[in-house]
Amino acid sequence: MKRILVTGALGQIGSDLIVKLRQIYGDEAVLATDIRQSQSEAVQSGPFRLLDVTDSKAFYDAAKEHRADTIIHLAALLSARAESNPALAWNLNMGGLLSALETARALSCQFFTPSSIAAFGADTPKRATPQDTLQRPLTMYGVSKVSGELLCDYYHHKYGVDTRGLRFPGLISHSAPPGGGTTDYAVDMYWEAVRSGSYTSYIAKGTYLDMMYMPDAISAIITLMEADGCRLKHRNAFNVTAMSVEPESIAASIRRHIPDFKLDYQVDPVRQSIANEWPDAIDATCAREEWGFDVQYDLNRMTDDMVSKLTEKLRADQSKIS
Incomplete structure (x- = not known):
């Protein structure tokens, strides 16, 4: 290129x-x-x-x-x-x-x-x-x-x-807001954890989906x-994949930084029906063997970076207002 x-x-x-x-x-x-x-x-x-x-x-x-x-x-x-x-x-x-x-x-x-x-x-x-x-x-x-x-x-x-x-x-990022994807609940959760300390998930408890930072x-x-x-x-x-997670596992990882973080549920039937079609965990063997695919972030390392970056953004936004 x-x-x-x-x-x-x-x-x-x-x-x-x-x-x-x-x-x-x-x-x-x-x-x-x-x-x-x-x-x-x-x-x-x-x-x-x-x-x-x-x-x-x-x-x-x-x-x-x-x-x-x-x-x-x-x-x-x-x-x-x-x-x-x-x-x-x-x-x-x-x-x-x-x-x-x-x-x-x-x-x-x-x-x-x-x-x-x-x-x-x-x-x-x-x-x-x-x-x-x-x-x-x-x-x-x-x-x-x-x-x-x-x-x-x-x-x-x-x-x-x-x-x-x-x-x-599902892709998780601190750089851009959620874009209308079903797995964007995870991005939402990190933003709301830092902003308000609580989140209402539109995806049901126990719904495992593949994610990547x-x-x-x-x-x-x-x-x-x-x-x-x-x-x-x-x-x-x-x-390609990095981790298979459900809402409670992300919340548990967040609580290492925000102990009082609260997670509840108000399931969106449309997005839940979409999620129910998707795999719990996919096999990335071909990507590893054919071109050396690898990842650096597991759930906790991703959470550490997301919470740190979003906290910095929130402070910067608040300083601009004041």
């Missing part, structure tokens, strides 16, 4: 990824794009361009003018928001992906887009979920992710596009994109 275009740059992954990519490859080498603008570091630290990813001509023009050799396509509508507007989710998630792949084909770009554990379904094995298994999701987000995996495979086999991808679990997710993207393509047997949608 030398000249990189990132879509969805102001989202949960993009906010951290842009910063890391610019540290490694240089500020001017990384073009951040999004359909909206902000005053975030992703916008201020290097080139930024407004981009509607469903506009295929605009997508191509942006990549060509940047002289991109790599496209990292993150723009998508996430699980809960996608379920509330499935037509919009399909048009954005699949229409944007097609624009991105066509641009990558035309300009011979290396290509990355994330998939998700939402690509599995109720009939997928719940424990040690294998890399290759039955995928029959019942949500629009999941359907678009399975379709996206297949479309990326198609562009690789049909046109030789160097497509690569990861099936991300954002620094490990960013590292995984870069490691995969820099890996020797000859070693990749699967290429698209590698299973």
Whole structure:
């Protein structure tokens, strides 16, 4: 990777990824794009361009003018928001992906887009979920992710596009607010623990889901994109994970720092039904064997960093007000 275009740059992954990519490859080498603008570091630290990813001509023009050799396509509508507007989710998630792949084909770009554990379904094995298994999701987000995996495979086999991808679990970050994903309850919990000392979970007690701390997710993207393509047997949608947790285990970890933290429940039937389709714990063996996937953060180390960073943010915000 030398000249990189990132879509969805102001989202949960993009906010951290842009910063890391610019540290490694240089500020001017990384073009951040999004359909909206902000005053975030992703916008201020290097080139930024407004981009509607469903506009295929605009997508191509942006990549060509940047002289991109790599496209990292993150723009998508996430699980809960996608379920509330499935037509919009399909048009954005699949229409944007097609624009991105066509641009990558035309300009011979290396290509990355994330998939998700939402690509599995109720009939997928719940424990040690294998890399290759039955995928029959019942949500629009999941359907678009399975379709996206297949479309990326198609562009690789049909046109030789160097497509690569990861099936991300829930991602936890202190840099960006929750973005409408089902697993965002965990991000919410950390924010509210520091802010108010209590949290009401919309996911039921005992619901185990795979999670990963954002620094490990960013590292995984870069490691995969820099890996020797000859070693990749699967290429698209590698299973990756760091931990399998449920709300009570996160709360217990938080209480090491905030002993009086209170957790209760008001289950959201829509998001709980989505979570019930997803695996409890997936198997990332193929990612480890084919390109050396590894993680640095377990639950407690992640909690230590989240509480520290969010406490700093809260103090900074309060000092600005006063």
